[in-house]
Amino acid sequence: MNENYTINSRAQNDFDPYIDRDPSHFEFPSVPVFSRLTRALSAAVAAEPWILIIDVSHWNGDIDVRALIDSGVVAVIIKVSEGAEGTYYEFKDPKFEQNWRAFHEAGMPIMVYHFKREYKGSDEKSWFMKCADSFLQEVNGNTCVWLDCEWKPDSMTKDSYANRAFGFCDLIFGEGMKAGIYSSPYYVSKLFPTSEWRWDSVWQWNAHWTGAAQDTLPTGWSRDRRMVWQFGISPTHSWTPPINGAGTVDVNRGYWADANDLRLWMGQTAPPPNGDCCEEHKLRIEILEAGQQVLTDIQNEQGKKIEENELQIISIRNKYAEVVRALLVHEESIAALKEESKLTRDELALLNAEAGEIRGRLQDASDALNYEKTD
Numbered sequence: 001m002n003e004n005y006t007i008n009s010r011a012q013n014d015f016d017p018y019i020d021r022d023p024s025h026f027e028f029p030s031v032p033v034f035s036r037l038t039r040a041l042s043a044a045v046a047a048e049p050w051i052l053i054i055d056v057s058h059w060n061g062d063i064d065v066r067a068l069i070d071s072g073v074v075a076v077i078i079k080v081s082e083g084a085e086g087t088y089y090e091f092k093d094p095k096f097e098q099n100w101r102a103f104h105e106a107g108m109p110i111m112v113y114h115f116k117r118e119y120k121g122s123d124e125k126s127w128f129m130k131c132a133d134s135f136l137q138e139v140n141g142n143t144c145v146w147l148d149c150e151w152k153p154d155s156m157t158k159d160s161y162a163n164r165a166f167g168f169c170d171l172i173f174g175e176g177m178k179a180g181i182y183s184s185p186y187y188v189s190k191l192f193p194t195s196e197w198r199w200d201s202v203w204q205w206n207a208h209w210t211g212a213a214q215d216t217l218p219t220g221w222s223r224d225r226r227m228v229w230q231f232g233i234s235p236t237h238s239w240t241p242p243i244n245g246a247g248t249v250d251v252n253r254g255y256w257a258d259a260n261d262l263r264l265w266m267g268q269t270a271p272p273p274n275g276d277c278c279e280e281h282k283l284r285i286e287i288l289e290a291g292q293q294v295l296t297d298i299q300n301e302q303g304k305k306i307e308e309n310e311l312q313i314i315s316i317r318n319k320y321a322e323v324v325r326a327l328l329v330h331e332e333s334i335a336a337l338k339e340e341s342k343l344t345r346d347e348l349a350l351l352n353a354e355a356g357e358i359r360g361r362l363q364d365a366s367d368a369l370n371y372e373k374t375d
Contacts, residue, residue: 014082014091015115015151017059017250050253051075051262052241053228055113058095060246065106067245074259075109077146077205077228077252081131082115084123091115092131100135109262110139113146113182114168118153121167128168129175136177142267144178144227146205150187158193165192169202178266180205180227188218196220203227205252211239229253 052072056063057079068076078099083089093099103110112135114128128145129136136143147168152161165181172179180203183191187207199220205228208215215229230252234240240251256262263269 014057014089014093015148017057021150048255049257050255051258053077053252053254054243054246055079055230055250055252056095056099056246058093060095060249063095063099063102064245065102065108068243069106069108071243071245072241073108073243073245075111075254075262076103077111077113078103079148080112080114080135081128083117083127084119085127085130087117087119087123089117089119090127096131097134100138104135104138109259109266109268110135111144111146111266113148115148116151116165116168118156118161119164121164121169121171124164125168125171139268141175141177142263144180144203144266145172146180146182146203146228149181149183149191150207152191158191162192162196162198166198166201178203182207182228182230183218184208185216185218188220192220194219200225205230209233209237211237227255229255 051074053075054068054073055077076099078096079093080096081093082091100110100112112132114124116124132145147165149165169179169181182205184207197220200222202225204217204221204226206215206217206221206226207230208217209230209232210216211232215226215231217223217226230250231237232240232251234243234249234251236248237251243249243251254262256265
């Protein structure tokens with residue numbers, strides 16, 4: 001570490017959301033009484049697709065993943081750590097290893113977060129990476145790391161806090177991962193300078209607890225970068241859906257079309273195998289690999305003279321036809337399993353999403369085969 005920390009004792013607990021939080025700091029700004037027209041316009045703007053996400057830590061106790069899935073939860077954001085190694089706030093969530101393995105085994109997309117204290121971005125990033133190592137290796141770094149920004153000591157300036165927060169995110173980006181900041185309109189005004197200009201360099205997770213159709217963004221934030229909206233706590237807030245399996249839990253909208261869309265955004269290409277559908281997943285991966293090989297062959301042949309690669313083009317077309325046939329078999333097997341009720345709704349959605357991805361790749365391959373040859 002580059003900064004010397006004098007430690008006489010360590011915090012007994014990490015940030016306690018039940019004690020250390022003032023709910024008014026997340027309910028601000030309050031929602032005004034809307035006219036009928038305003039409500040209709042807000043509903044139209046908020047009609048973009050989203051998935052239900054919860055965020056959890058050891059404060060949620062033992063988690064029942066199956067109950068969460070049955071409640072409609074599609075993805076999760078798990079607390080990893082807090083502060084920096086060798087500091088008063090050195091903390092690794094004691095449930096992190098148990099939590100990420102349980103959600104991963106269930107095939108649920110996972111993002112993670114680190115709670116920001118006052119330390120240098122490089123020190124907090126190093127501690128996070130150490131605590132998250134097993135998970136990051138398992139997913140090959142294909143996740144999004146969120147920095148929870150809702151506290152700073154009174155003695156720290158906004159400029160210093162902001163530099164350390166964005167420094168943390170820059171270092172996470174440097175590791176090849178997505179990085180973002182979690183905060184609320186109130187806390188952005190209290191922790192960051194009004195003139196802060198770096199918001200477009202990070203992804204954004206907005207905490208605005210309201211039953212309104214749309215959240216109010218902090219100053220400087222944009223809807224293009226705001227990927228997650230924490231809209232309340234279940235069952236505390238009446239407008240949140242009932243969530244079973246994690247006690248009192250934060251509830252979020254994630255602005256992705258479905259779980260697979262989130263996986264692709266994080267850099268993953270396919271969900272992990274899942275029990276009864278192992279053969280289907282294996283077949284899907286084989287088809288994807290075959291389709292990718294077709295695209296690779298096409299790219300290798302582009303630019304050559306037609307007389308030099310006519311036979312190769314015929315070979316590529318044959319491979320293309322094979323992949324099309326495999327896709328048809330794949331979709332027929334999905335339909336059969338659906339009829340036999342051997343697929344859950346979520347498993348069926350994943351398989352259909354993958355079939356759509358394959359069709360898209362095949363269309364790309366078909367278009368590429370029709371390119372104009374050079375003389």
